[in-house]
Structure formats: structure tokens, C-alpha cells
Amino acid sequence: MNNTKLYRSLSDNERSLKIEFAGCSDIIFRRFKAGSLFKRDCLAIYVDGFCDKNLISQQLLTRLMNDTYLIGMRIKKKADAKLISNEIPISEIGFGNTFAMLCECILDGDCAVMIDGMDEYVKIAARKPPARGIEESNIRAVIRGPKDSFNENLRTNTALLRSKLKNTSMKIVSLTCGDISNTDIAVCYIDNVADKNLVSSVKAKIKSTNIKSVMDSGILQNSIDDQGKNFLPRTEVTDRPDEACSAMIQGRIVVLCDNSPCAMIIPGLLISMMSAPDDDFNSNKKRSVFFLLRLSALIITLILPAAYIAIVEFNPEFVSDKMILFMINARRHVPFPAFIEIVFMEFLFEIIIEAGIRLPKQIGFSVGLVGTIVIGESIVKANLVSIVGIIIVALTAILVFVIPSYSFAVTVRLHKFIFMSAAAIAGFFGITIAFLVSLITLCDINQYGIEFMYPFVDSNSKLKSKIKKGYIHEN
Numbered sequence: 001m002n003n004t005k006l007y008r009s010l011s012d013n014e015r016s017l018k019i020e021f022a023g024c025s026d027i028i029f030r031r032f033k034a035g036s037l038f039k040r041d042c043l044a045i046y047v048d049g050f051c052d053k054n055l056i057s058q059q060l061l062t063r064l065m066n067d068t069y070l071i072g073m074r075i076k077k078k079a080d081a082k083l084i085s086n087e088i089p090i091s092e093i094g095f096g097n098t099f100a101m102l103c104e105c106i107l108d109g110d111c112a113v114m115i116d117g118m119d120e121y122v123k124i125a126a127r128k129p130p131a132r133g134i135e136e137s138n139i140r141a142v143i144r145g146p147k148d149s150f151n152e153n154l155r156t157n158t159a160l161l162r163s164k165l166k167n168t169s170m171k172i173v174s175l176t177c178g179d180i181s182n183t184d185i186a187v188c189y190i191d192n193v194a195d196k197n198l199v200s201s202v203k204a205k206i207k208s209t210n211i212k213s214v215m216d217s218g219i220l221q222n223s224i225d226d227q228g229k230n231f232l233p234r235t236e237v238t239d240r241p242d243e244a245c246s247a248m249i250q251g252r253i254v255v256l257c258d259n260s261p262c263a264m265i266i267p268g269l270l271i272s273m274m275s276a277p278d279d280d281f282n283s284n285k286k287r288s289v290f291f292l293l294r295l296s297a298l299i300i301t302l303i304l305p306a307a308y309i310a311i312v313e314f315n316p317e318f319v320s321d322k323m324i325l326f327m328i329n330a331r332r333h334v335p336f337p338a339f340i341e342i343v344f345m346e347f348l349f350e351i352i353i354e355a356g357i358r359l360p361k362q363i364g365f366s367v368g369l370v371g372t373i374v375i376g377e378s379i380v381k382a383n384l385v386s387i388v389g390i391i392i393v394a395l396t397a398i399l400v401f402v403i404p405s406y407s408f409a410v411t412v413r414l415h416k417f418i419f420m421s422a423a424a425i426a427g428f429f430g431i432t433i434a435f436l437v438s439l440i441t442l443c444d445i446n447q448y449g450i451e452f453m454y455p456f457v458d459s460n461s462k463l464k465s466k467i468k469k470g471y472i473h474e475n
Helices: 010-020 053-065 070-077 081-085 098-109 154-164 195-209 215-226 241-249 277-281 282-313 321-330 340-358 359-382 388-401 407-442 464-468
Strands: 027-034 040-047 093-095 111-115 120-126 170-177 183-190 236-238 253-256 264-265
Touching: 010 027, 010 236, 040 053, 040 098, 053 111, 070 277, 081 253, 093 098, 098 111, 098 120, 154 170, 154 183, 154 241, 154 253, 170 195, 183 241, 195 215, 195 277, 215 236, 215 253, 215 264, 215 464, 236 241, 236 407, 241 277, 253 321, 264 282, 264 340, 277 282, 277 388, 282 340, 282 388, 282 407, 321 388, 340 359, 340 388, 340 407, 359 388, 388 407
Parallel strands: none
Antiparallel strands: 027 040, 040 111, 093 120, 111 120, 170 183, 183 253, 236 264, 253 264
16 A cells, blocks of 8 residues: 555544455454443454464453553543553554555564554564474584574574674664565674675665565575676575674675575675585684585586596597596497587486485485486496496586585586587687686676685775684685
8 A cells, every 4th residue: 555644533444454455364353442441442453373363362452451441541532552552561562654554564464553533553563473493404514513594584583693693783784675575684794894885785786676576585686696697606595594694704794585594695705605614613724625625526526527528539648548448448339429428417417416306305315316326227238328427427416516505516517518518629628718718707706896706816895804804714
């Protein structure tokens, strides 16, 4: 509804609201009389299943209807919202005087109380949306460290952040996104640590998004994340409060979305995507070793299948005679070129991985395991692929999941095909060109003035000073 002012007549307000909420069977209109002697017509409106019914019944209706002699007399003399609010033993109470504010109050999960003769409503904080409990992280599992994770309730998520950063410098700015869904968004950062221009840019980007509905943070991420011509994610995704707090200490922004258990970290950095949450609990030497291990896994994943294609098709001189003879013997009965062989196997493994993710947990693992073994053995016996190709594809399929960030791991999986195509066209020369272009592209990515490859490349952003001051680790 528009910003039309409320009427003084309770019947007129109720009639207008019932027209607005026509067909909404979950909107409850509860008429009652306030005061045990000097009764006054009142109306409570709330969403069934979204509010705490016990609180409404015991702390609101019982108090106003039965236990208060003075309320009816006070309201009879002067219809004032503040008079009734002083008699309600509820911690959070607000006021409003337009239909738009009233509808927003109801749809947010609060209870609105209106009194006949009063052109203002009382907002009672009674929201109790359905939500999961705080569980262990499924996306970023760790061996050592906190086990709690975000859930779908925005206020629960902000409370998890606040419990870890008990400092008034941590700011939480509330925004709304989605023309239809009106989803609550929380922009979280640490004042005097995060760059003010970065904070302003993120808030302006969210406010300027033109999307109808935000069902998950991923929809908002796609809207504010300008990926350009490549698949690289510009933001990080985590369901761990401790990781989100570490990002804020680094000077970055955390964006929480109502109904989503995942937080966005802006901007995304390669060094952070290649680091696991429990790296913070290891020594600097161990952290560096694990980072190099993951970086090696990334490079091997990208280059190994392409190198196999290049050796078989273009550059056999890059390996020993024994190795090339072994590869030739393994491929003796394979009817396809090495490029078709590897692409076919990679495509098959991608299908198995996706099937394992989408299937129910009870059968997903079994289907993935049986499918991999049975199909792999069958196609080798049928001489459709060589045993060397199977080993290479299986190895890269495992190595890619060494990367802690799932969204970045998906990007690496897709970029494997670019390297394989380059190898099929020009051998190791094509691989070299693809590697250089990828490296230049990574170094060129800049979001909100902060380089994706920072601190491996120079930056004029304030994150540089944060690292020097010891806010985050340098590997």
C-alpha cells in the first residue's frame, strides 16, 4: 500500500487492511476490548506461524483485556499509542501512522495493535520465524576451530557475529532488497578498519540492484558481482561466523541475507579463497606449507590433463622414451584422439560429481562410488579410453577439491577445458599462452579498488596497511 495515513476509525482501518490482504489466509485479525471496565475496541494483526503466539496471548491480549482497569479509562479519555504501550510488558515496541508502515510491520513478523479513535498503531516485537538450530558447517568443515555456522535467520546470524566481535566498532547496517520479496539485508563491517569508500560502494551497489526477489544470497551476489568475461568469483561465500569475523578484521565487508545460511565477503581475494578456516590456528610455517600445497593442486589440476594431450599429440620429446612408449601402448586400441578421450572422461566425471551432489545423502555417495568404479572399468575394457587417461582425470578430480572455496573450485574445473583446448591447438605452446593469459587476467581483476591477487600484486587500497599492521596473515 502507499503512504496513506491511518484512519481514526478502527473499522475503516480493518476494512482497508482486509482488502489489501485479501486471499491471505495466514493473516490473523483479532478483535478485542482493552480494559476490564472502560472497554475500548482494539485490533491485533499478525502472521500465523511467523509470530510467537504465546507472547501475543499471555503478554499482550491477557494484559490488555483482563488485567488492566486503567488502560480502558486512559484510552477513553485520550486515544494515544504511548498510553497503551506503557502497559505492555514487552521489550521492543514501536509506532507508525501509515498503511505502508503497518503492512511492512505485519509482513516482517511483528504484531500490530490498533485502537479505535487512534490514527497510529503500536508495533509489538513478537516475531518468531521458523528456523534451523545452529549446526556444524557443511560448506567449510574444519578439524580444529569453532563448529557453529549461520542459519536462515538474519538476526541469529548477526548475533553470532556480535558474540565473536564484542566491540562497538562493529557496525550492522540494515537494507532491503527485492521489489517483491523485500528481503532484509545486513551490511557488516568494522568502523575505522574498513575503507569508507568500500563501505559506501557496497551499500550503493546493493541499493541500486534491480531484482524482484532475493531468495538467497547467491541471487544478490550475481547482481552485485560483475564477473565480466570470465567465471572467476569476485566475492567469497562462507557459512562460518568466525571466518566472516576474520574478514571484517581484515577490513572487508560481510553481507548477510535473510533466509540464507551463507554470508558474502566483499571483496574476494585469492589468498583467502586458497586458505582454510582452521589455518588461523596453525603456525605461520604450517600455514605457508598448506597454502603452497593447495596452490600446487590448483596448478596440477589445470595443467595435467592439458599436458597429457600436448605430449600425445604434439610434444612427445618432453618426456622420456620409456614414458612415451608406455603411453603409446596404453592408447594402442583407443579409437579417439587424446583431446576427445580426456574431454569425454572429464565430462563424465563432472556428471558423476553433479549427480552425487543432487542425489539424497543416503544414496548419493553409493551412486557416485559405484558409478565411478563400474563406468571407469567398463570404458577401459571397451578401449574407449586408456588407463593413463583414467588416472589423470581421477587425480585432477580429487585435487580440485583441495581448494577450500567451492565457488573457486568450480571455476578451476571449468577452466580445465580452456587449457585442454589450448593444448589440442598448439601443444605446450598453447598451454603456456593459456597460463599467461590466465595469470594476467587474475592480476587485472579489481573490485572496489582492491586487487584479486593482493597481496601478491601491489594495491593502493587500505587493505595493504591492514596487513602491515597485522590484521591478517601474510603467507
